[in-house]
Amino acid sequence: MSHTPFVTAKDPDLAQLLARENARQFYTAKLIPSENYASNAVMEATGSVLCNKYSEGYPRKRYYEGQQFIDPIEELTIDRAKALFGADHANVQPYSGSPANLAAYVALIKKKNENKRILALSLSEGGHLTHGHKVSVTSRFFEAHHYTVDRDTHVLDYDAVRERALEVMPSVIVCGATCYPREIDFARFRAIADEVGAKLLADIAHIAGLVAGGSHPSPVPYADVVTTTTHKTLRGPRGGLILCKQKMARSVDRAVFPGLQGGPHNNTIAALAVALKEAAQPEFQAYAHQIVVNSRALADALLAGGVRVITGGSDNHLVLFDATTLDATGKEAAVAMDIAGLEANANTVPFDPRSPMDPSGVRLGTPALTSRGMGPDEMKLIGEWICQSVRSRSDMPELIRIREQVRDLMAAFPAPGFESGVPARSLLD
Ligand SMILES: Cc1ncc(COP(=O)(O)O)c(C=O)c1O
Structure with a gap:
């Protein structure tokens, strides 16, 4: 039986490709650490009528009418994100992890004349492109510096990170990785950030599900801002999420909208609500x-x-x-x-x-x-x-x-x- 009866009827060429990709995903051992299988409930919400609705702004402060059900959907998602991660504030609108990181930098380095230095793990040692790599716009808008892992053990050497931070004196220290197999000591990063007067951004795109499920320490008590994707270990729709302390809430919200984005993807936000409920079980x-x-x-x-x-x-x-x-x-x-x-x-x-x-x-x-x-x-x-x-x-x-x-x-x-x-x-x- 076809899983996509309407696509099959309207666009058999695409339906055939979808059916084959469906089979490929089922019969392949998916070992890519940033991928997962979203539940039917998550996918149903992603494909719902919420695709049709514009809602620039935030609940109760929108630029379009017809938000009677959109506002409570976004509020429900925000409440679930805050409860799951124990955060003061959540912004559920980032389109994905990369825009979430850009918004976080914009929120953390607000003033025109402010020191624009960010310090993050280098790409080849496990950092992400959006952590200031030279091909990413994050290195055009901010002055990127990097720390690495220990040459012998390949584990983070916090004393060396501290020394690097004292050299660079960044505005923001980024912790979190796209390819790092060990636990991250967020308390240690906080202490380093405090010593050099920097803010701390934790990017938990990869490990959000482990944090939510209690299998990795949480950065929420330590970081000024936490960013994540929602589709990796968290097993939600493709999207982004920002968590922060109350004092950063307004800057984060303004950085996401109107700073960097337009209308939120309400279908993704609703699917995230489903995933967050699943992750709370x-x-x-x-x-x-x-x-x-x-x-x-x-x-x-x-x-x-x-x-x-x-x-x-x-x-x-x-x-x-x-x-x-x-x-x-x-x-x-x-x-x-x-x-x-x-x-x-x-x-x-x-x-x-x-x-x-x-x-x-x-x-x-x-x-x-x-x-x-x-x-x-x-x-x-x-x-x-x-x-x-x-x-x-x-x-x-x-x-x-x-x-x-x-x-x-x-x-x-x-x-x-x-x-x-x-x-x-x-x-x-
Ligand atoms: C640590 C980290 N941050 C950010 C991102 C960017 O997420 P997206 O691909 O959703 O833009 C990724 C994606 O792989 C990631 O691993």
């Missing part, structure tokens, strides 16, 4: 805990296969391994894995001698597979398949043999969002 705490258990099991399986795992393991949802220890580049490894149905992305390892287009590492994550109910036994199997597929990357029959095993495994673990039926495997042929 006891099952979500168990889910967050299992993500970390699974990451450790996956790291152990790679170590057992003779692979160098960056930092030697994981405390969160993410595992970064050095593909050169399997005699492949990161890109070669990720491509072979993709053929074998193991979806991941090539990534730099700290102080990578290779280029970002073909780095040494592969970044893995367990949020999506954990959403399917998998545990350490499946992680062990998947770890072994990763090693086999990279080692056999020029052996197409072997990669296809692994892929069929991956598909059998996926068929045994139904994913959220697939409640209306399991897609036909033949769609992948």
